[in-house]
Amino acid sequence: MALASMAADPIALPSLQLSAKYDSLHADSARTNATLQAACTWGNTPDGGMDRLTCNNDDKSVRDWFISETKKYGCHHRVDEMGNIFAIRPGQNNNLPPIGLGSHLDTQPTGGKYDGILGVICGMEVLQVLHANNVTTYAPVAVVNWTNEEGARFPPAMLCSGVWGGEFTAKYAQGRQDPEGNSLGAELKRIGYMGPTPCSFEANPLLAHFEVHIEQGPILDVAEKPVGIVRGVQSIRWCNVGITGREAHTGTTPMDRRCDALLGAAKMIVETNRIVTETEVAPRGGRATIAVINSLPQSINTIAGKVNLGLDIRAPADSDVALIEKQCIEGFEKICKQHGLEMSFDNFWVSPALNFDPTMVSCVKQSAAELGCDIEIVSGAGHDSVYTSRKVPTAMIFVRCKDGVSHHPAEFSREEDCAAGAETLLRAYLRYDDYIRRSHAKM
Amino acid sequence: MALASMAADPIALPSLQLSAKYDSLHADSARTNATLQAACTWGNTPDGGMDRLTCNNDDKSVRDWFISETKKYGCHHRVDEMGNIFAIRPGQNNNLPPIGLGSHLDTQPTGGKYDGILGVICGMEVLQVLHANNVTTYAPVAVVNWTNEEGARFPPAMLCSGVWGGEFTAKYAQGRQDPEGNSLGAELKRIGYMGPTPCSFEANPLLAHFEVHIEQGPILDVAEKPVGIVRGVQSIRWCNVGITGREAHTGTTPMDRRCDALLGAAKMIVETNRIVTETEVAPRGGRATIAVINSLPQSINTIAGKVNLGLDIRAPADSDVALIEKQCIEGFEKICKQHGLEMSFDNFWVSPALNFDPTMVSCVKQSAAELGCDIEIVSGAGHDSVYTSRKVPTAMIFVRCKDGVSHHPAEFSREEDCAAGAETLLRAYLRYDDYIRRSHAKM
Numbered sequence: 001m002a003l004a005s006m007a008a009d010p011i012a013l014p015s016l017q018l019s020a021k022y023d024s025l026h027a028d029s030a031r032t033n034a035t036l037q038a039a040c041t042w043g044n045t046p047d048g049g050m051d052r053l054t055c056n057n058d059d060k061s062v063r064d065w066f067i068s069e070t071k072k073y074g075c076h077h078r079v080d081e082m083g084n085i086f087a088i089r090p091g092q093n094n095n096l097p098p099i100g101l102g103s104h105l106d107t108q109p110t111g112g113k114y115d116g117i118l119g120v121i122c123g124m125e126v127l128q129v130l131h132a133n134n135v136t137t138y139a140p141v142a143v144v145n146w147t148n149e150e151g152a153r154f155p156p157a158m159l160c161s162g163v164w165g166g167e168f169t170a171k172y173a174q175g176r177q178d179p180e181g182n183s184l185g186a187e188l189k190r191i192g193y194m195g196p197t198p199c200s201f202e203a204n205p206l207l208a209h210f211e212v213h214i215e216q217g218p219i220l221d222v223a224e225k226p227v228g229i230v231r232g233v234q235s236i237r238w239c240n241v242g243i244t245g246r247e248a249h250t251g252t253t254p255m256d257r258r259c260d261a262l263l264g265a266a267k268m269i270v271e272t273n274r275i276v277t278e279t280e281v282a283p284r285g286g287r288a289t290i291a292v293i294n295s296l297p298q299s300i301n302t303i304a305g306k307v308n309l310g311l312d313i314r315a316p317a318d319s320d321v322a323l324i325e326k327q328c329i330e331g332f333e334k335i336c337k338q339h340g341l342e343m344s345f346d347n348f349w350v351s352p353a354l355n356f357d358p359t360m361v362s363c364v365k366q367s368a369a370e371l372g373c374d375i376e377i378v379s380g381a382g383h384d385s386v387y388t389s390r391k392v393p394t395a396m397i398f399v400r401c402k403d404g405v406s407h408h409p410a411e412f413s414r415e416e417d418c419a420a421g422a423e424t425l426l427r428a429y430l431r432y433d434d435y436i437r438r439s440h441a442k443m
Numbered sequence: 444m445a446l447a448s449m450a451a452d453p454i455a456l457p458s459l460q461l462s463a464k465y466d467s468l469h470a471d472s473a474r475t476n477a478t479l480q481a482a483c484t485w486g487n488t489p490d491g492g493m494d495r496l497t498c499n500n501d502d503k504s505v506r507d508w509f510i511s512e513t514k515k516y517g518c519h520h521r522v523d524e525m526g527n528i529f530a531i532r533p534g535q536n537n538n539l540p541p542i543g544l545g546s547h548l549d550t551q552p553t554g555g556k557y558d559g560i561l562g563v564i565c566g567m568e569v570l571q572v573l574h575a576n577n578v579t580t581y582a583p584v585a586v587v588n589w590t591n592e593e594g595a596r597f598p599p600a601m602l603c604s605g606v607w608g609g610e611f612t613a614k615y616a617q618g619r620q621d622p623e624g625n626s627l628g629a630e631l632k633r634i635g636y637m638g639p640t641p642c643s644f645e646a647n648p649l650l651a652h653f654e655v656h657i658e659q660g661p662i663l664d665v666a667e668k669p670v671g672i673v674r675g676v677q678s679i680r681w682c683n684v685g686i687t688g689r690e691a692h693t694g695t696t697p698m699d700r701r702c703d704a705l706l707g708a709a710k711m712i713v714e715t716n717r718i719v720t721e722t723e724v725a726p727r728g729g730r731a732t733i734a735v736i737n738s739l740p741q742s743i744n745t746i747a748g749k750v751n752l753g754l755d756i757r758a759p760a761d762s763d764v765a766l767i768e769k770q771c772i773e774g775f776e777k778i779c780k781q782h783g784l785e786m787s788f789d790n791f792w793v794s795p796a797l798n799f800d801p802t803m804v805s806c807v808k809q810s811a812a813e814l815g816c817d818i819e820i821v822s823g824a825g826h827d828s829v830y831t832s833r834k835v836p837t838a839m840i841f842v843r844c845k846d847g848v849s850h851h852p853a854e855f856s857r858e859e860d861c862a863a864g865a866e867t868l869l870r871a872y873l874r875y876d877d878y879i880r881r882s883h884a885k886m
Contacts, residue, residue: 217695234694238743250732250755251677251823252660252847255720262734266712273706277698289693291705291747295736300681300753301825302850304734310743312693380694382744404695407745 016363022430025129029419032125036418038065039105039121040113049409050107050117053153053178055083055187062105063193066145070124073131075143079195080204081170082160083147083188089127091140091433093440099137100206100392101126101429102144102161102384103213108152112411114214118399118418120145122212125422126429138437139207141429146384147188154184158384163199165387170199201391207436208360209388210429212397212421214413218404219377226420228377229365230396233386234285235321235353239311241268241332242344247297247305259340262295262304267339269293271331272311275324285378286315286324316378318353354386357393360432364395367427371420397424459806465873468576470568472862478571479564479861481508482548483556492852493550493560496596496621498526498630505548506636509588513567516574518586522638523647524613525603526590526631532570534583534876536883542580543649543835544569544872545587545604545827546656551595555854557657561842561861563588565655568865569872581880582650584872589827590631597627601827606642608830613642644834650879651803652831653872655840655864657856661847662820669863671818672808673839676829677728678764678796682754684711684775685787690740690748702783705738705747710782712736714774715754718767728821729758729767759821761796797829800836803875807838810870814863840867 042061043052052058063085067077070087078086088098103119123143130137146164151157154176162168174185174194188194197204215221220228245261269290275281276288292310311328315321329345336343368374377398385394399421402412413421485504486495495501506528510520513530521529531541546562566586573580589607594600597619605611617628617637631637640647658664663671688704712733718724719731735753754771758764772788779786811817820841828837842864845855856864 215695216692218697218700236694247851248847249659249823249849250730250734251679251757251825252658252849254661255716255725255730257661257847260716260732262736263712263716266709266733269706269709270713273698273703282698287693287698289703289744289746290709291693291738291745292741292743293705293736293738293747294741295734298735298737300735300755301732302734303732304736312743314694380692382694404691404700406692 016359016366016431016435018427018431019434022434025133025135025426025430027125027129027419027422027426029415031128032121032419032422033415035124036113036118036121039117043107045409047409049411050111050113051109052105052107053109054106054148055153055184055191059106060191060193063145066105066120070127070143073127075127078197078204079193080197080199081194082163082173082199083193083195084160084164084199085145086142086204088140088142089130091137093138094140096139097205097207098140098142099429099433100142100144100209100388101425102146102209103211104146104149104384106148106150108150108407110409111407112409114401114411114413115216115406116149118214118413118421119212122422122425126426129426137433139433142206148184149384153178157382158387160199161384161387164201165390166200167387167390206388206392208393208432209385210360210395210425211383211385212399212425213383214401214406214411215377215398216401216404216406220375220398220400221402221404223375225373225375226400226417227368227371227373227424228375228398229361229368230356230379230398231361231376232356233354233379234314234316235318236351236380237313237321237325237347238349239313239325240346240348241309241311243307244342245303245305245339248303250301250303253303258303260303261307261341264335264339264341265293265307265309267335268309268332271335272328275327275331279327281315281320281324284315284317284320286320288313288324288328314380316353354389356389356395359435360393360395363428363431363435364397364424366431367424368397370427371424395428397421397428459802459809459874459878461870461874462877465877468572468578468869468873470572470862470865470869472858474571475564475568475862475865476858478567479556479561482560482564486550488852490852492854493554493556494552495548495550496552497549497591498596498627498634502549503634503636506588509548509563513570513586516570518570521640521647522636523640523642524637525606525616525642526636526638527603527607527642528588529585529647531583531585532573534580536581537583539582540648540650541583541585542872542876543585543587543652543831544868545589545652545831546654547589547592547827549591549593551593551850553852554850555852557844557854557856558659558849559592561657561856561864562655565865565868569869572869580876582876585649591627592827596621600825601830603642604827604830607644608833609644610830610833649831649835651836651875652828653803653838653840653868654826654828655842655868656826657844657849657854658820658841659844659847659849663818663841663843664845664847666818668816668818669843669860670811670814670816670867671820671841672804672811673799673822673841674804674819675799676797676822677757677759678761679794679823680756680764680768680790681792682756682768683789683791684752684754686750687785688746688748688782691746693744693746696746701746703746704750704784707778707782707784708736708750708752710778711752711775714778715771718770718774722770724758724763724767727758727760727763729763731756731767731771757823759796797832799832799838802878803836803838806871806874806878807840807867810867810874811840813870814867838871840864840871
């Protein structure tokens with residue numbers, strides 16, 4: 001799923017010292033990468049990429065493998081009605097919900113080996129470190145494989161973490177269909193992964209949620225840092241812009257007597273770009289893109305009478321997204337006036353800016369600092385952590401990916417960077433577990 | 444079909460006096476308009492428009508009607524292998540090919556009652572005037588219904604006058620298919636209009652071709668003149684522009700690290716408009732339009748990686764069309780450089796500027812002058828006359844249409860303007876017949 005990452009100014013957060021007893025624990029690079037490759041046994045493609053759509057037979061195989069592997073590290077399993085799998089390793093205080101370490105094993109149809117998969121594998125590496133060192137943490141821990149994060153087979157994206165977080169009902173999500181008309185519910189039953197646990201925070205809570213994910217952007221690659229601290233998620237608005245002009249012959253209609261909807265649309269695309277590159281929102285990380293365009297009647301000798309545009313606006317601050325939208329509307333209205341066009345503007349989706357839990361972010365920050373990494377990033381929406389953050393403290397760790405490329409077979413993160421992601425997750429998670437232990441000791 | 448009309452400076456042409464014996468002959472407004480309405484008995488739509496695609500049952504009905512009506516005015520008929528119908532009224536010298544008065548009875552699927560139909564009806568009015576006044580002209584005359592001018596069912600447009608004029612082979616044209624896979628040849632057979640006459644100038648010649656057509660543009664409406672003298676046809680080039688950028692996430696990709704093919708395309712659309720409104724070609728009637736756009740992958744959060752544009756360039760002079768194309772390529776290349784884009788530019792169709800036969804244009808001019816009309820227009824391509832002009836002297840008369848609207852149910856020409864078209868055709872045609880008689884007398 002798309003991210004809206006950008007470098008952010010660091011903010012001060014409280015120190016969270018790792019217990020001395022945990023200090024010698026480290027992720028194993030070779031093991032992390034071997035587990036990653038094992039997870040790509042099913043659904044890999046000759047070009048080095050992955051094609052593992054939700055609930056296909058490869059997805060069933062990797063789920064079976066995930067359960068059998070995590071059993072080896074002392075886990076029992078809970079599968080909910082959306083197929084989300086919780087591999088739970090008990091702690092000292094099993095009255096507490098587990099701390100979740102989650103991401104997803106499904107991929108885009110022409111995806112890579114890192115988007116989602118790396119996050120689950122880093123969680124599995126944490127389990128292996130704990131198991132190998134006979135560590136019993138304070139709270140239980142659960143590595144979570146969230147179903148259908150990509151939404152590539154069953155739109156929308158992040159569907160099943162969305163059910164858990166209260167965004168969608170299970171009924172709605174189970175009824176989502178692929179292009180052949182198969183429902184997600186039927187397909188979960190077919191592969192044996194419609195579990196008995198209700199899918200919700202209330203019925204099956206976590207205490208917190210950490211997620212490792214590739215950055216899907218170029219910031220870490222440019223900065224030459226293996227991992228980044230995700231401070232939150234950008235604010236996003238999606239809008240449909242409808243432009244109505246007047247169809248007329250390209251040959252017979254003088255240039256000054258036209259109401260050319262496509263010319264108007266073109267000026268709107270240029271204006272949108274100008275707003276986020278030349279006005280006050282530019283240095284504050286405002287972004288706006290028009291990537292969807294439809295024009296009618298698509299005849300080379302008939303001036304376009306109707307054009308629709310899809311507008312994607314992002315910025316770290318909600319106020320900047322609102323400002324960009326306002327500037328777009330004002331600019332577009334001027335263009336319409338100039339060209340005799342009518343406009344409809346529909347802001348059909350809003351995702352407010354999200355700040356991850358300061359304590360958890362601090363755990364990530366201190367763990368990243370041990371690897372010499374201090375870059376803080378504001379991510380776009382589009383991870384399972386967006387929906388977990390509605391219910392529980394959440395934080396994310398980004399791992400560098402080559403050239404920022406993702407959703408493509410060329411998606412690549414170096415072995416040492418994958419290991420750095422696991423190491424940061426391990427130590428951030430242990431810091432947080434210590435923090436929970438200390439909090440309970442005070443009570 | 445689209446026209447590229449524009450007002451042109453008048454040019455001097457020789458005087459062609461109408462014989463005194465013809466001077467009392469005039470078109471009848473009521474009769475012209477009654478014939479027009481009768482021709483719209485088949486295929487009219489509740490919104491006042493027409494939907495009579497080539498070779499549908501309504502097209503068969505109007506063809507049957509055309510033959511039975513023109514028989515009443517002393518015509519015999521020739522139907523060629525493309526279904527073009529020649530209603531021939533003998534003259535004094537039947538060794539000569541007939542002078543053609545042609546246009547088309549097919550319409551756009553959401554067309555009007557005037558585009559094409561008016562031209563055939565004006566020809567029929569000429570026949571009626573001759574018949575009612577017992578006039579035998581010098582050369583025979585043929586009112587021609589050209590098949591599939593619109594190309595709406597069987598692309599391309601002007602298909603069967605194109606076969607007659609040598610642009611297409613009959614085999615190619617008969618093999619053209621509608622979206623359901625029916626071929627034009629099979630459909631001509633089905634409705635009984637695949638005639639025995641080979642379709643070519645050589646096998647079935649005309650001496651000349653006059654055509655009345657609605658202007659499909661606003662010049663006459665703005666000038667408040669019922670008819671205009673068509674001096675020729677603009678030069679046209681059609682080009683495909685392919686733009687390749689790099690797909691990337693709208694959320695993760697900084698504004699200065701994008702290769703946004705749609706932003707580049709938008710700037711090209713704006714640049715194209717600038718060239719024909721702000722540079723030297725503007726006062727010389729240059730026009731350029733982009734009305735076709737396709738963008739991939741059409742996902743609101745993925746920057747467009749591939750865009751295709753269809754570019755339509757017109758001007759009265761070939762040199763200006765070439766200049767506009769050159770300016771576009773230069774401007775587009777700069778945009779590509781600025782945004783890291785690749786471009787392909789394919790000029791896939793050229794229609795050079797066409798000047799109609801000076802003697803015939805003079806006949807039209809003097810006849811239009813009798814109605815107080817002196818506006819000369821350079822039309823766009825897209826009439827059957829473009830292809831007849833490849834073989835025989837050709838001229839056209841434009842009739843005013845409301846607001847320049849055509850290919851739309853709202854297409855409208857006033858009764859008096861339709862009659863003015865018939866009157867201008869009648870007298871221009873008679874002038875030309877006189878001219879032929881005088882030429883032969885000299886020999």
